[in-house]
Amino acid sequence: MPAYKDKKRKTWFVQLRYTDWTGKTVRKTKRGFATQHDAKAFEEEFCRTAGKSPDMTMSSFCQLYLDDLSTRRKANTVYSEECMIRRHILPYLGDIPINQITVSTVRNWQNQIMQAKAIYSKRPLSPHTLRNISVCLSSILNHAVRFYGLPQNPVQIARGMGKAVAHIDFWEVDEFNKFIDAVEEKDYKLFFTILFSSGMRLGEFLALTPADLDFQNNKINVTKTYNWKLKYSGPPKTETSVRTITMPENVMQEIKAYLESFFDPPDRVFAAATQKTLTARLAKYAARAGVKQIRLHDLRHSHASFLIHSNIPPTAIAQRLGHKNAKVTLEVYSHVYQASDMEIAEKIKSILSCRQNDVKNE
Numbered sequence: 001m002p003a004y005k006d007k008k009r010k011t012w013f014v015q016l017r018y019t020d021w022t023g024k025t026v027r028k029t030k031r032g033f034a035t036q037h038d039a040k041a042f043e044e045e046f047c048r049t050a051g052k053s054p055d056m057t058m059s060s061f062c063q064l065y066l067d068d069l070s071t072r073r074k075a076n077t078v079y080s081e082e083c084m085i086r087r088h089i090l091p092y093l094g095d096i097p098i099n100q101i102t103v104s105t106v107r108n109w110q111n112q113i114m115q116a117k118a119i120y121s122k123r124p125l126s127p128h129t130l131r132n133i134s135v136c137l138s139s140i141l142n143h144a145v146r147f148y149g150l151p152q153n154p155v156q157i158a159r160g161m162g163k164a165v166a167h168i169d170f171w172e173v174d175e176f177n178k179f180i181d182a183v184e185e186k187d188y189k190l191f192f193t194i195l196f197s198s199g200m201r202l203g204e205f206l207a208l209t210p211a212d213l214d215f216q217n218n219k220i221n222v223t224k225t226y227n228w229k230l231k232y233s234g235p236p237k238t239e240t241s242v243r244t245i246t247m248p249e250n251v252m253q254e255i256k257a258y259l260e261s262f263f264d265p266p267d268r269v270f271a272a273a274t275q276k277t278l279t280a281r282l283a284k285y286a287a288r289a290g291v292k293q294i295r296l297h298d299l300r301h302s303h304a305s306f307l308i309h310s311n312i313p314p315t316a317i318a319q320r321l322g323h324k325n326a327k328v329t330l331e332v333y334s335h336v337y338q339a340s341d342m343e344i345a346e347k348i349k350s351i352l353s354c355r356q357n358d359v360k361n362e
Contacts (some may be wrong), residue, residue, distance in 0.1 A: 003039035006031060012039040016046060058101065058140075059094040061148070065140050075234060076227050084136045088113055093137075098144050099151075106158040110134070114161060130162025168332070170302040171196075175291045182289035188281050190254050191273050192299065198245050199303035199321050201225065202278070202296050207233040208269045210259060218252045220245045222322065226268065228275045233268070241322035304333055 003012050013031040030046075033039035062085050070078045092109050093101060113133060117124055125133075137155055144150035171179065176196055183189040195205055203225035212221045222243050224233045236242055259265055266272075278296055286293050294302070300321070307317045314326040323329050 003033070003036045003043065005036075012036050014039050014043045016043060055097045055099050057094065058096055058098055059090055061098050061144060062090065062094075062140060065143050068143070075230060075232070076225070079227070079230055081136055081139075084133050085140075087119075088116070088133045089137055089140070098141070098148075101141070101154055103154045103158045106137070106154045109137075110158065110161045125162075127163035131160060132162070134160040134162060168301050169292070169294045169298045170305045171291060171294060171298070172302075173306060176302060178289040179286055179291050182285045183281070184285075185281070187258070187272065188278075188285075190258055191270060191278065192282070193251060194247075194255070195296070195299040196303055197248060197251055199300050199307075200245070201237065201241075201300060201322075202275060203227060204236065204241070204322075206268065206270055206273065206275075209267060210265055210269060213252070213255060213259070213269070215252055215256050218247050218249050220247055236322070238322065238324065240324050243319065243322050245320060301333075304329070308333060 003014050005011075006013050009031070011031060012033040012035060013029060014033075016028045016030070017025060028046075030039075030042060033042065066078060066082055066085070069081060092112060093105070096105065113125070114130060115124075118129075134155065138153060138160070141150065141153040141155055145153050180189060180192060180196075183192060191205075194200070195202070198205075198220060200220075200222060204222045206228060207224045207226035208220065208222075212223065214221065222236065222241065222245060225236045225241070226233045255269070259269060275296070282296060283293060304317060304321060307320070314329050318324075318326045318329040321329065323332075
């Protein structure tokens with residue numbers, strides 16, 4: 001079909017007719033193109049996309065993929081996928097038809113991504129991030145194989161990149177105490193104390209409402225998570241993330257006093273905190289206290305490490321953290337349990353030494 005000139009707007013437009021997935025004939029008009037060439041290029045690409053042909057570009061196909069994903073997955077997941085696609089896939093592969101993405105193309109793309117650096121820290125992407133990006137591209141191409149006639153997924157042949165295990169760091173109790181003593185701002189001292197003593201994810205903490213706080217029984221009900229980028233509260237990460245956390249009484253009393261300090265309590269209890277301000281203050285006061293720098297999420301890991309070294313059963317830790325089961329806890333914190341295993345060996349050694357001394361004395 002030809003492109004038309006809109007004399008009033010001084011732009012170009014196209015009128016399209018295609019058959020949608022239900023078999024219905026649909027008419028579509030797209031306006032606002034600066035040139036006739038742009039209008040015809042859109043028409044050509046749209047026809048490939050509407051016809052579900054594997055020769056559409058990666059850029060066009062990713063939009064189809066995200067549209068489909070948005071009807072089946074949580075908004076947080078769709079947003080994360082969209083960010084990875086925009087930052088790490090389209091700049092390299094966006095203009096290539098998906099049926100021309102070969103194993104060699106994927107390997108070259110991987111080599112470039114492994115040389116890339118994070119936007120804010122300017123550090124190389126972590127192995128965990130690299131793996132997530134690779135899985136994202138593989139999911140996109142799997143979608144093309146299943147529903148759009150792509151013969152095969154070249155990522156499966158090229159293999160992935162990175163590692164599944166995320167970086168985990170944590171503070172011991174004495175390190176946290178040094179840190180919290182260095183925090184001058186009363187509100188932020190409370191925020192960090194809650195994160196360390198509850199093991200909540202940051203989104204769970206930010207989503208808390210007054211109704212989630214049970215001051216009579218010193219419990220916090222985790223029922224949702226807050227996405228600070230999308231600015232909304234939605235379902236938690238997993239079904240098992242919905243849980244009740246018993247808190248120290250003194251911490252709950254501090255939360256109560258904090259809430260009562262408002263003339264009009266906020267819809268979200270800790271709306272005054274943001275991921276950005278918490279991250280900045282965590283780094284600031286860690287440096288002042290002379291303890292190693294960790295991420296906000298590592299406060300959750302610090303809580304888990306404290307529970308492990310306190311000999312709390314893995315099943316109880318899993319329930320408190322919102323893990324699916326104890327197996328997940330053991331896998332995530334396997335390195336911490338290895339350290340505990342060394343402590344067990346030392347205790348056995350001590351017991352045996354005492355026993356040998358008793359035998360000698362006899």
